[in-house]
Amino acid sequence: MEPNYKFLIIRFSSIGDVILTTPLVRSLRAKYPAARIDFLVKKEFSIVLSQNPHLSNIITFDTKAAKGELAGIRKRIRENKYTHILDIQRNIRSVVITTGSGAIVTSFSKKLLARDILIRFGKNIYKEIKPVYLRYFESAAALGAEYDGKGTEIFPAANEEVKVIEILKQNNIVPGMPILVIAPGAQWENKRWLAEGFAAAANTFCMKTGAYPVLIGGPGDIDTCTRVQNLMKLPSLNLAGKLSLMGSASMLGKATMVFTNDTGMLHMAQAMKAPVVAVYGPTTRELGFFPLPENSRVAEIDISCRPCTQKGLHHCPKKHFRCMNDLKPEVVSNLADALFQAKAEL
Numbered sequence: 001m002e003p004n005y006k007f008l009i010i011r012f013s014s015i016g017d018v019i020l021t022t023p024l025v026r027s028l029r030a031k032y033p034a035a036r037i038d039f040l041v042k043k044e045f046s047i048v049l050s051q052n053p054h055l056s057n058i059i060t061f062d063t064k065a066a067k068g069e070l071a072g073i074r075k076r077i078r079e080n081k082y083t084h085i086l087d088i089q090r091n092i093r094s095v096v097i098t099t100g101s102g103a104i105v106t107s108f109s110k111k112l113l114a115r116d117i118l119i120r121f122g123k124n125i126y127k128e129i130k131p132v133y134l135r136y137f138e139s140a141a142a143l144g145a146e147y148d149g150k151g152t153e154i155f156p157a158a159n160e161e162v163k164v165i166e167i168l169k170q171n172n173i174v175p176g177m178p179i180l181v182i183a184p185g186a187q188w189e190n191k192r193w194l195a196e197g198f199a200a201a202a203n204t205f206c207m208k209t210g211a212y213p214v215l216i217g218g219p220g221d222i223d224t225c226t227r228v229q230n231l232m233k234l235p236s237l238n239l240a241g242k243l244s245l246m247g248s249a250s251m252l253g254k255a256t257m258v259f260t261n262d263t264g265m266l267h268m269a270q271a272m273k274a275p276v277v278a279v280y281g282p283t284t285r286e287l288g289f290f291p292l293p294e295n296s297r298v299a300e301i302d303i304s305c306r307p308c309t310q311k312g313l314h315h316c317p318k319k320h321f322r323c324m325n326d327l328k329p330e331v332v333s334n335l336a337d338a339l340f341q342a343k344a345e346l
Contacts, residue, residue, distance in 0.1 A: 005035040008082045010063060010089045010097070011044045015245070015264030016289065019048060019271050020133040022152045023086060027137070027145045029054035038080070040073070040097070047245055051155035061093075070096060086139040107214050108138035111288075118286060119307055132288035151292050152271040155244040156253070164243075164250040171237050178211035178256035181274070183248075183265035184228050185221030185240070186313025191261050193279040193324050195224060198259060199231035200329035205336045206234050211256055215240055216248045216265070257336050262312075266291055275343055277336045281323035282308045282316075295343075296334040301327050 007028060011021050018041060028037060037055045039049055043060040050058065061073055065185040074097045077085075082103040087094045090107045098105045114126045136148055173179065182202055186192045202213050213236040223241035243251060248265070252258060253272035260266045262280050269276045270291050278291050280300040284307045288300060300306075301323060308317050316323075 002032060002034050003083075005032055005084060006080065006082045007032075007035055007037045008040060008059075008077065008085045008103070009037070010040045010085065010087045010094050010264065010313055012040070012089050012091075012093070013045055015045060016267035017132070018045050019152050019154060019264070019267040020252045020289075021136055022154065022271065023133050023147055023150065024088075024136045024140060024145065025052065025054045026150070027148055027322065028143070030138060030148065031143065031145045031220060038082075039311070040077075048154055050246075051157055052153075053155070073097055074100075079239075081275075084143065086136075088136050088343050106139045106142070111135075115287060115310060118284075119310065122304060124286065126286050129285055130288065131290065131292070133292070135288060136145055151273070151294060152267060154246075154249055154268065154271040156250045157193065160244065160247045160250045161253075163247055164254065167239070168236075168254065173212050173214075173237070178209055179254055180206055180209075180211040180213045181252055181255040181269070182215045182225075182228060183217055183221075183258065183260040183263070183269075184215070185217040185224045185265075186261040186263045186312070187220075188309075189314045190282045190309070190316055190321065190324070191263065191312045192283065193261055193327065195227040196231055197279075197324075197327065197329045197332065198228045201259060201332035201336070202228075202236075203233050204247045204329065204333035204341075205257065205259075208333075208337060209340060211258070212237070214251065216243060217241070218245075218250055221229070257340060259332060259336070262289065270296065275339050277332055277339065279324075279327065279332065281321075281327070282306060282313065283310070295339075299327060299332045299335055301331075 038057040039055050040059045043062040046058050046060045079099055085098050085103040085105045087107045117123050184198045200226050206213055215238045219223050219241040219242040222240045225238050229238045249268050252269045252274050256273040258269040258274045258276045266278045276296045278298055305318050
């Protein structure tokens, strides 16, 4: 008989990090089909999990709410009497929330020492390169949940799918037409490849494959997407600021190819099983956030000052920005062409 387990997974943010928990959620559900599996996440990122069929409940943490929000969450967690809490956020807030819960609390190794030595001193002491989505499974090691090899996943609501189909129809993008989705934005400035690079790589790829370019991003990416669009030689559709987050996910699910920076859009594209060429500048694979190797290629150049950050910066510490400035458009378009051809041969 299956134990009467009640699980809580804690990961507050952000979009990419939350998406990277989905293999763990799915595998835990497969191992314990009758268990209660809840997820605690910041309110603004809960939409990423809202349609996930493997979760029982989503508990949201509103950082903009009154001071009693944290205490209220902690009280609720204690009342729910979880048997196990998988704390894969592991910060002060999560420790406060889990203290006194009565649950078995487990976490994972963030490799903080190796990470800081690599970033600050350029010395690589990592014994292995283990992606974060697999590190998360360390929190469930004693429970027997193992990665199933199926990657990440998200589930846009049906109405988002309908909206995207209608938008494509209105713009004469018919079913079967190849689509290149371009996501050139990023929260951190040093994670943004040049608009000229995206435009040139997109021109080459689209001219060769006949793909129609569609630009996506949030309200903060409108200027970036408009600049890329203006630099392109081909007609394109700019949907920056016009789609919801899960609407963007639906659009990514229609993509024949995706060009993106190292952002949440990358992980969203992978969760929608879209082929991706991802541009990596200031970060490297040792940090654990490279795309899953299936269905992706990484565009990067090897320079000694990488990585200079874990999450991103609004400047280049060396003031030359070579990790992005020196990355040629043909690197991206060639990687995309190879991935496109590989997919066509399957």
